[in-house]
Amino acid sequence: MKIYDGGKIFIGLVIFVALFASPFYLNMGKAIAKPELKFDTPEIQRLEKETGKKQCVEPKEFMRGGHMQMLNNWRDEVVRMGNRDQIVIAGQKFDKSLQLACMKCHSNKKDFCDKCHNYMAVNPYCWTCHIQPKEKQS
């Protein structure tokens, strides 16, 4: 079988594959560090001192993958059903609210929310309405 202009086509193919795969071999072995979240805001430290452990409304593993569904459920319960029952963590009551509960402890949006969201390239628009707290670090 004869391929017309075979040489040119194969050179072109090689260049195409090289360019197309460049992100893979250029970044080989250079894994981007996993986002390390910080759980040491003054508020969390105080909770730990008072109760002896760091505790969220749900276990860490659930929160990692499911916080968005949970916030969604809270939103539906509070806004649409008018159910403002509070959540008790170590004797302390919290509203079902991003702005009035989550961020009261996690007052480090840059080191908490943004780190993972940037890593995962997701852009939730919570903060166009909900007011983020003053950034605090330990």
Add this chain to the structure above:
Amino acid sequence: MSMNRREFLKIAGISTVVGLGGTAAFTKIRESALEAAQIAPNTLALKAKQWAMVIDMGKFKSEETIKKVINACHRIHNVPDIGNPKDEIKWIWTETYGHAFPGQEHKYMSEDMMHKPFLLLCNHCTNPACVRVCPTKATFKRKDGIVMQDMHRCIGCRFCMAACPFGARSFNYRDPRGKDANGNPFIKEENKEYPTRMIGVVEKCTFCVERIEKGLKPACVEESNGALVFGDLDDPNSEVRKILGSTYTVRRKPELGTEPNVYYVIGGNGYAIVPELL
């Protein structure tokens, strides 16, 4: 293997019971795994079948009180002051008698009545036109009669603004967190306990739903020195019903059939604003 009818029914019955029981046990386990946190029931909430308000215009002794009422609402709800009437956001505002009750005014009315600022807000209608037209159900009627707006769902189509005959809804043409030409923010002082809105959504009075559910009366009622009365229309012993049963009250545009739930005592005694121009 052959099986008679009786045996078949026995097996079918048992397997149904086991099957139902099995799923119930499964869901029960899953529920308890997810519900790690304890719940403290909200016992503070004020309850009603239909919240309503009576505005006694005779009890506003000065324009200052009205301004105070408006500011209290707009301050705690982060309502921006855009500074021009086209882009204006308002939850509670004033209008002249002629504009508040069109068709009721006449040219022989007292100057006082003609120019007096009437306090207007969302009427939380029993048949809200805005709720009927909302294509996303962003605005809906709660069980306690409050016409609520879910900002998460609002797509900014403004059907509700066209539907509302009371002008109670405002559209965020500008970013409420933005600044005016002189660099002053539209929201002078943010209330960190309440969200703002974003550009492109419609907003309005919520009868202070967040306060009612904490056992507090709406902010305007609290600021008004008794000129605004808030209560359950369904409860014959409520303060609102007592006023409605003893005093002549009017509503805005009742002929449209939306059944507004804000009532006005027109009054007129004891308060006269003399406009500066006269």
